Amino acid sequence: MTPKRILLIVGGGIAAFKACEVLRTLRKRGHTVRCVLTEAGAQFITPLTLAALSEQPVHTSLFELKDEVEMGHIELSREADLVVVCPATANLMARMAAGICDDLxxxxxxxxxxxVLCAPAMNVRMWLHPATQRNVAQLRADDVTVMEPDEGMMACGEFGPGRLPEPDAIVAAIEDALQRPIPARLLSVSAAPASNPSYSGPLTGRKIVVTAGPTHEPIDPVRYIANRSSGKQGFAIAEAAARLGAEVTLVAGPVTLPTPPGVKRVDVESAREMQAAVDRALPADAAIMVAAVADWHVDAAAQKIKKQPDGTPPALALVQNPDILAGLARSAKRPRLLIGFAAETNDVVAYARAKLAAKGCDWIVANDVSGDVMGGDSNSIHLVTRDGVEDWPNLPKQAVAEQLAARIADALSEPR
Incomplete structure (x- = not known):
């Protein structure tokens, strides 16, 4: 299935170790997983274990300042396609059913x-207790998918229902839940506004999608193909568009930049994840494809590739990644204004003109990256359109973003 984004909440109990196998399998199947480890869960497994398996920061505290700056808890709760609680203890499900929110x-x-999907794990008597059964019934009435626990020998020595389902069964339930329609109750409260409530300006009422940063294409659990993109220019463009009143969705590759004010951020890793996130963000009035997407990926090895004794390097079979920009130009959901970026080290304008024709977009923003542009704070660009080429002076990336956002506002204000 198409790779999805999953938020995995790991509860307490000895069954927490099985959450690691669930996580490993989901990653192997191409899904992106962010983890939240409860205080009780941390008694059985460590944040480092989940971070190594997910290749993402692990969140543990509601009041962790660094986590809140990089991704606030509200955003964390909504940027995934599915929230999974595994293991879901009796205590955790009771608090869910009652609407208690006293931790992250x-x-x-x-x-x-x-x-939301819950994979329960608890003592047999706890599972069969009327209070737990009431809580399960309430959760299901609230559109939460609660799996039936397995029956068998418990860690405490008792026998009966209450064991955490096997990891393969949990993964199958997760992928089944990902393909079901979103409950109407959630759709009724999650509709996005037509404009950005934080700002107003010439882009008020417009929806804009921006991609930024690199993509990471895994080779094995510890290595990946990437590039030097910092994401600074894309983040600056997203912020500038939001300040002009646009409702902005920022699809960001693996970077550590803070989310711009008033911007909805979706984090991805690979090119295929970025393509899926862009598609979910449509329809839009404009799309600005700033991200430096890796051209190739490989079929990632499940285990770390070891060096050969004779020094022979491994053979990596490169597979071309989807062309997000060209695909968007051909899509039935093509935005009215489609802008691509061209990072070149030579013949910048010539390559940009060729890219404009080949990709089917409206504008190409070209820049010379032979120096320290990638990671730097300034940029010198050429705006290539069907009408010609504009050479802009070297400017701070924020100034480039503001000038480009103003041009986008002008273009969208013109009659179709």
Whole structure:
């Protein structure tokens, strides 16, 4: 299936170790997973374990300042396609059913506008207790998918229903849930506004999609193909468009930049994840494809590739990644204004003109990256359109973004 984004909440109990296998399998199947580890869960597994398996920061505290700056808990609760609680303890499900939000996990669960799946794990008597059965019934009435636990020998020595389902069964349930329609209750409260409530300006009422940063294409669990893109220019463009009143969705590759004010951010890793996130963000009035998407990926190895004793390097079979810009130009959901970026080291304008013709977009923003542009704070660009080429002076990236956002506003204000 198309790779999805999953928020995995790991509860307490000895079954927490199985969440690692669930996580590993989801990653192997191409999904992106962010993890939240509860205080009880941290008694059984460590944040480092989940971070190594997910290749993402692990969130543990509602009041962690660094986490809130980089991704606020409300955004974390809504940027995934599905929230999974594994293991879901009796205590955690009771708090969910009652609407209690006294830690990061329960706050995310109450704030999310995405479907939720629970994989229960607890003592047999706890599972069969009338209070737990009432809580399960309430959760299901609230459109939460609650799996039936397995029956068998418990860690405590008792036998009966209450064991965490096997990881393969949980992964199958997750992928089944990802393909179901979103419950009407969630759709009724998650409709996005037609404009950015934080700002007003010439882009008020417009929806804009921006991609930024690099993509990482895994080779094995510890290596990947990437480039030097910092994401600074794309983030600056997203912020400038939001300040002019646009409702902006920023699809960001693996960068550590803070989310611009008033911008909805969706984090991705690979080119295929970025393509799927852009498609989910449509329809839009304009799309600005700033991201430096990796041209190729490989079929990632499940285990770390080891060096050969004779020094022979491994053979990597490169597979071309989807061309997000060209695909968007051909799409039935093509934005009215489609802008691509061309980062070149020589013959910048000539390559940009060729790219404009080949990709089917409206504008190409070309820049010379032979120096320190990637990672730097300034940019010198050429705006290539069907009408000609504009050579802009070297400017701070924020100034480039503001000038480009103003040009986008002018273009969208013209009659079709």
């Amino acid at each position: 996990a329960t706050t995310l669960l109450l704030a999310t506008d995405k479907p």
